[in-house]
Amino acid sequence: MTDKKEEYPLGTPQEHALICEKHDLMPIDVTCEDCEEFICSKCAKDDHKDHNWDTISTAATIRTRGLLKAMTKIEEKDIQQINEHIQKASQQMEENKKRYESEVSKLQKHYDAIVETLDKIKKKHEKILRDSLERKNADVSKAKSSLEEKRKKVLQRVKSMKEKGSSMTDIILIKTHRELTKLISTEVDYKQKSDFSLRYEGGDINKAMLESMMGQTFDAEQITVTETDSFQWGEKSILVLEAMNEYRCLLSNNKFQNVVQVSKSGKKEKQFSVDVYGVCVTDNNDVYVSDMKNMSISRLSSSLFPSGSVSTAFSTDPLQPVGICKTMDGGLLFALGDTESDYFQPNSDSRRLVRHATLTGDVIHEYEYQEDGQTRLFTMPSRVTQNSNTDICVINETSNTTSELLILSFSGSVKSVYPKQEHRHHFSDVVCDSYRNIIVSEKQKSSVHLLSSDGEFMRYLLTEKQVNNPQSMSLKKSTLWIGDTHGRVKVFQYNPYTKV
Incomplete structure (x- = not known):
């Protein structure tokens, strides 16, 4: 069962009764936690009889009791966890850079045994490695930005609920709390395919095969x-x-x-x-x-x-x-x-x-x-x-x-x-x-x-x-x-x- 979204001219929600679209004259006074819907008591007994539902006032009261404790937990634990992920993302970027530098070092050592005419081939391989580093760290940086944006939104909503929670309607309170819970549980994967996995492979020095002499750059993930x-x-x-x-x-x-x-x-x-x-x-x-x-x-x-x-x-x-x-x-x-x-x-x-x-x-x-x-x-x-x-x-x-x-x-x-x-x-x-x-x-x-x-x-x-x-x-x-x-x-x- 869905509810109609209302606009409030005065900028604040006004308490009024919502009527069930399926059952005429039946007020919407129940919330189904399984379906995350607001319904009437008849819907609860018919379509949602085996679900976890409660009256809106009871559900709001339960949430209000632990509101301050829940917000404190988010501030002290969840935000800390987000910060740790951000820090690990930064560390991953540094580790990728170290791996990149290590591979380039191997490339340079192999290159030193080859005549100056191979300079263009060397630069080509360096570019492949560098471009891969930039792509990998660009992905990590994007994920890092998403984590920072997530932290910002979480803090804003926590602040809003702490300041306005007591004045919110029951429905708005439940909605806001659900949105905050979803936001906290949404994972931002900064690790997937973010490791610098490109490798440089040295080859045999042979004047007849200059490309082979420089080896090959490959991605071990492939x-x-x-x-x-x-x-x-x-x-x-x-x-x-x-x-x-x-x-x-x-x-x-x-x-x-x-x-x-x-x-x-x-x-x-x-x-x-x-x-x-x-x-x-x-x-x-x-x-x-x-x-x-x-x-x-x-x-x-x-x-x-x-x-x-x-x-x-x-x-x-x-x-x-x-x-x-x-x-x-x-x-x-x-x-x-x-x-x-x-x-x-x-x-x-x-x-x-x-x-x-x-x-x-x-x-x-x-x-x-x-x-x-x-x-x-x-x-x-x-x-x-x-x-x-x-x-x-x-x-x-x-x-x-x-x-x-x-x-x-x-x-x-x-x-x-x-x-x-x-x-x-x-x-x-x-x-x-x-x-x-x-x-x-x-x-x-x-x-x-x-x-x-x-x-x-x-x-x-x-x-x-x-x-x-x-x-x-x-x-x-x-x-x-x-x-x-x-x-x-x-x-x-x-x-x-x-x-x-």
Whole structure:
């Protein structure tokens, strides 16, 4: 039921009876709190019988009793909260500026290694970053202004109710109080998409590709993942997961000593009897595995039969192979460890390394010690992959519940360790996308981290809302496969950013 708005020639409301339009001669003397309408007693009994309603005089009396207390609460608590939001908005602008300055600093450092002729390209990237800063902070500034305007209106209405509350009609009092309540509860979101998320990514110095030398400016928010499929494969942890293409994968759990070929709908297509800790598929679709039991790198061969064959490619004895991946030069990278010494406390005789070899086992390079030739690179390397910039990314397990990501140059020097500060993480697997971004799964905290190619954290790609204790991963083109410790495999559409 609606009420007619009246204009008062003398500038003040005059008390007079309002008549219900639906029920002739029935005065409007009831307010419905659920519908926020003023109605007559017959409307209350008919259309609003199950609602929370009361007489206007009673509702006004209730509000009048706590009027001063409510206004004091708004002044002392709600206004303080608005002020805190305004302060946080200002702090957000400063933080965005710091991030901007940090990214420009990285840009400048990379630029210093390049000849003067690249000055125009440098300025273009600076403008992209600067424009993004201005857009982001313009949004925050607009929200800040809205918060300041909200504070002003709230204070004005509080003052009005304190000064004129006693002289207001019951209806005007209720209306004014409702408007004030709505104004207080209306949220002004200054955080949504206000973070300065643009990043500068350094590239290789190459005279033939000046644009590539300056790297790329991108927005990490544009990188998204969307779940498309999932299936259950037993109840045990999916220790090994490697995509053959966008539609099927190879997987193994810690219950059965075999590798199974499965479609993304969960249908078993083929099985190989071999105990593995790592699988990789080459560009020619050849499948190589780290055969832990036989201490060798083996090759899986498909056939017309449900069970494929397994043959030894080359031995790694006396070292046990763990993680494995293909390399850009057509070879293999695989992690190795001895079985004689303590797993997490290697001694002087221990071997813990990543080996680069041909498909027939000829050793090309071994990554075991830092440049001094004495300091070990790894406690126990478990997973390995090569980025498209030739960097080697290795999950290094340091205890039963902790691990770190090492990023090595192709020559073997340590470029970065993630995390840079001493935080307890338990990373379980690592993959890289076509833009050189690094994706790391963290088992205990049920999250997937998105890192830049130099190991800088950009954001969480997935959290516990999307994944539960991720154990293994594989990225094939735009399809991200994740297996967890509970036998669940999820398939995501991976959407990388576009260059800004």
